[in-house]
Amino acid sequence: MAPTSWTLLVAGVLLVLLLVWVTFTLTRLRRLESRVTRAWDVLDVALARRADLLAAVGRERSAELGPDRGAALTGAVEVSRRPPGGDREAAENALGRVLRELPGSLRGPELDDAGWRVGLARRFYNDAVRDTRALRRRPLARVLRLPGRRPLPRFFDIDDGLDAVVGAGRSEGR
Amino acid sequence: MRIGLVCPYQWDVPGGVQYHVRDLADTLRGLGHHVEILTPALHEENLPAEHVTWAGRANAVPYNGSMASWQFGPVSATRVRRWLRDGHFDVVHVHEPAPPSVSLLVCMLARGPIVATFHAAAIRSLFLSAWGPVVRPWLERIAGRIAVSDFARRLQVEHLGGDAVVIPNGVHVHAFAEGPVLPGYQRGSSTPTVGFLGRYDEPRKGLPVLLEAMRTVVRECPGARLLVAGRGDPDELRALLGPDLEPAVTLLGELSEPDKAAFLRSVDVYCAPNLMGESFGIVLVEAMAAGAPVVAADLDAFARVLEDGDAGVLVRRGDASALARVLVDLLASPARRAELTAAGHRRAADFDWATLAQQVLAVYETVAPPGGGEVTAADDDPPDVEPAETPAADRFLPRWLRRGPGA
Numbered sequence: 001m002a003p004t005s006w007t008l009l010v011a012g013v014l015l016v017l018l019l020v021w022v023t024f025t026l027t028r029l030r031r032l033e034s035r036v037t038r039a040w041d042v043l044d045v046a047l048a049r050r051a052d053l054l055a056a057v058g059r060e061r062s063a064e065l066g067p068d069r070g071a072a073l074t075g076a077v078e079v080s081r082r083p084p085g086g087d088r089e090a091a092e093n094a095l096g097r098v099l100r101e102l103p104g105s106l107r108g109p110e111l112d113d114a115g116w117r118v119g120l121a122r123r124f125y126n127d128a129v130r131d132t133r134a135l136r137r138r139p140l141a142r143v144l145r146l147p148g149r150r151p152l153p154r155f156f157d158i159d160d161g162l163d164a165v166v167g168a169g170r171s172e173g174r
Numbered sequence: 175m176r177i178g179l180v181c182p183y184q185w186d187v188p189g190g191v192q193y194h195v196r197d198l199a200d201t202l203r204g205l206g207h208h209v210e211i212l213t214p215a216l217h218e219e220n221l222p223a224e225h226v227t228w229a230g231r232a233n234a235v236p237y238n239g240s241m242a243s244w245q246f247g248p249v250s251a252t253r254v255r256r257w258l259r260d261g262h263f264d265v266v267h268v269h270e271p272a273p274p275s276v277s278l279l280v281c282m283l284a285r286g287p288i289v290a291t292f293h294a295a296a297i298r299s300l301f302l303s304a305w306g307p308v309v310r311p312w313l314e315r316i317a318g319r320i321a322v323s324d325f326a327r328r329l330q331v332e333h334l335g336g337d338a339v340v341i342p343n344g345v346h347v348h349a350f351a352e353g354p355v356l357p358g359y360q361r362g363s364s365t366p367t368v369g370f371l372g373r374y375d376e377p378r379k380g381l382p383v384l385l386e387a388m389r390t391v392v393r394e395c396p397g398a399r400l401l402v403a404g405r406g407d408p409d410e411l412r413a414l415l416g417p418d419l420e421p422a423v424t425l426l427g428e429l430s431e432p433d434k435a436a437f438l439r440s441v442d443v444y445c446a447p448n449l450m451g452e453s454f455g456i457v458l459v460e461a462m463a464a465g466a467p468v469v470a471a472d473l474d475a476f477a478r479v480l481e482d483g484d485a486g487v488l489v490r491r492g493d494a495s496a497l498a499r500v501l502v503d504l505l506a507s508p509a510r511r512a513e514l515t516a517a518g519h520r521r522a523a524d525f526d527w528a529t530l531a532q533q534v535l536a537v538y539e540t541v542a543p544p545g546g547g548e549v550t551a552a553d554d555d556p557p558d559v560e561p562a563e564t565p566a567a568d569r570f571l572p573r574w575l576r577r578g579p580g581a
Contacts, residue, residue, distance in 0.1 A: 028311055035317060042543055113536075120339060120540045124318050127337050131314040134335060 025135070025146055032132040036153045039125035043156065046121040047092055050114040051080050054099060061106055073098050092158045122156055129153045175538060177202060178263040178549065181213040182245070182275035184232055186220035190456075191269055191293050194322070194343060199225075201344075201531040212257045214245055214276060227257050229276045246274045254279045258551040265289060265542040266549050267534075271316070272309060272334060281312040286549030287542035291320040292330045292338060306333045317541035320534070323454045323475065341534060343456050344527035350435045350463035351519075356426075359440035361465075365397040366505045369441030369466065371434070371457055372448075375406035380447035380471060385414060385423075386494035387447075387501060392422045394502045403429045403437050438464035442511065443504050446470040449491055455479045458486065459525045462518030467511045469500055485521035486514060 058065065058073040065073065076091075076098045083091035099107070099115060136147050181195040192213075199209045210225050214232035221228055230253060232245040254276060258266070267289040268277040281288060290313075319338035321327035327338045359367055368388070372379040381402070388400050400419075402411070403426040415423055429437055438444060444461035448471050458479045461468050468486030470476040480486035487504070489497045504511055523529065 024311070028314065032314060035315075038546070039317065042540055045543070046540075117536055117540060120318075120536060123337055123339055124540060127319065128317070130336065135314075 021140070022144065022146065025138075025141055028135060029132070029141075029147055032128065032135065033150070036125070036128045036132055039121070039128045040156075043118070043121040043125045046114070046118045047080070050099070050111075050118050051077050051095060053111050053114050054095065057102070057106055057111070064103075064106060069101075073102075089156065089158050096159060122158065126155050126157075129155050175264045175535070175542075176208045176262055176548070177210070177538065178258070178261050178266040179209060179211045180266065180268040180277050180280050181211060182232065182268075182270050182273070182277040183214070184234075185213040185215040185226070186217065190343070194291075194293070195269060197344060197346065197527055198531060198534065201527040202535070205531060205535070207535075210257070210261050210263070212254065212276065212280070227253075229253050229257075232275065244274055245276050246279065250276060251279055251283065254283050255551040258284055258549060261549070263549040264546075265538045267291065267538070268316075270294065271313060272305065278309060278312060281315055283552045284315075284549050285552060287318075287538075287546060288316045288549075289318045289320065289537055289541055290316045291322065291341075292326045293322050294326060294329060303333050306335070310334070318537050320537060324478070325454075325475070339537065341530055341537070342525060343454060344530040345456065345459045345463055345522065345525050347463040347522050347526040347528075350438060350460050350522075351465065353432070353439060354436050355440040356433070356436045359401070361440060361442055362508070365399055366395065366442040367399045367401050367440065368501060368505075369401045369437060369444045369461075370403070370447070371429075371437070371444075372404045372446075373406055374402055374404050374411055378448060378450050380449045380492070381411075382414065383449070383492055383494050383497060384445055384447040385419060387498035388419060388422065390495070390498035391501050391505070392419065395505045398422065398505055399424060401426055401437065401441060403427070403434070435460070435464060438466050441466050443501060444468050445497075445501070446476065447489075447491075447497060448473060448476070456525075459522055462486070463522040463526075465515045465519065467504060467514035468518060469497070469504065479521075481521060485517045 054073060055077045058070055058077065062070045076095045080088075080091040080095045096115075096118075099111065102111075132153050135141060136152060141147070179195050179199055181192055183189050183191050185192055195211060195213070199211055202209050210227065212227045212229050213221070214229045215221055216231060218228040230245065230250050235244045258280070263286070265287045266280060266284050268280050269291045270293050271277040271281050271290045272292075272294075277290075281290075313334060313336070316336075319330065319336055320341050321330055321338040322341070322343050324340060327340055330336060330338050355361065361367075368384075368391070370381060370384055372381075374381045384400070388398075391398050400423045402423060405428050408425050408427075411425065412420070426437065438461050444458075444466040446455065446458060446468070450473065455470070455473075455475050458468050458470055458476060462485065468480065470480060470486055470488060471491035472488040473491060477483070477488055480488060482488070487500050489500055504514075
């Protein structure tokens, strides 16, 4: 074969390999995207449940809460539902602080469970975001602009009062 | 919920992961869930008749001081696919998915919510740092990761690049709390006993430190005895004892599970003098569940289980005289022992399978919310749960290319 044919053959093989890799990566990206979406939906629901339960405490136990704490609680719930400037993290953080400052007698097991599930959902969401960002940061993926114009998913960082150890570590918080 | 558990190790060979899967499955069934297990085994007939599916035979590969299992190929893949298809699971829970095992196959073939538990707890692993990037495309399908200890989580974070929630290994607390004692050994008798459990010829288990401490203990509390249970060479141990300890030490040999529980219920103090290298310390939980006051070396893992000394006594590792002081005080004070027993009971409840299974269920519910659709196998045409819009190249490429290695 002439040198040109060789060059063409090599270029062809490289092109095929590149195409396979691109397809593979696009599939991965698509799957990760739906994982991020699903994880966000769950986190959203978990945060809403926590806010609802706190709102219920504010309504039903207002006498035990006292006026100051009651107002702070209702205010935090309101803000978390409509965060000013769209800063959901700050609003949820404020809500989490109110939750942690609640006296133990007002914090039923359901509220503890809701808080724990926020922690779980947040960790799994951030995990999905981390995997997506890692793949999108790969040089070839960036050069080929594989993700298109989709925005890079953002981490959701709030202090949910759980360190790395949940599970048996929960007893300390109870 | 319909739950599929995947154990990558041979079911009929004893091992921590196997027990973990078995106990988790039993507990979840007790809570009214439908649980199926997929696992390799040496012989298919060794598996329980129901709800356990044979995945073939795994090849054991020595790795990092223990055995890893290796199982890969079209035959195993077919079995995995059939199991996934027949199971109609809401969630699939694989264990130790990084090595090329049936767990990894499930990650490759299953479409839907996958939870994974990581058990291995080496701090550094050459294999994983090289292998991690290779399996990344499949591990990134896992929606929720669990680690059984902080060490397992660290391994996961460092080599596989993901976070994990820690849900520790469990213990069936009631199985340890109630039952017979070893014949001839009653807790609270005039000849109090200290218990040690483990391979006593392994230096890292620290038996020599305990023996050194016992010399003082038998001097100060005449009648005190040391019970040693576990595997090892008895002659070698006797050579260590010398005439002063010989009458005070009893070797029980290797114990069966029920005998182990009876042993832990019989001793007045349980001692874990380990010098290093424990990643969790499940035996401390078992001892606490059995009501034995625990004295342990101050390894990180032990300190965590004992809540920095609230649920048991921590002693500087390798310090025989400090250990002796603690043991003498404890054996002389029934009140302090009762206090520790109560604290231990409280702590053991945190590790009861009933508690942990609820936490695992919360993980399942987080990755598989109601109405999320069931898990399917790769070659089925799944009901379209993926988002409707597909990247342009996907539509443009022919189907065989679109499937690609990852589809």
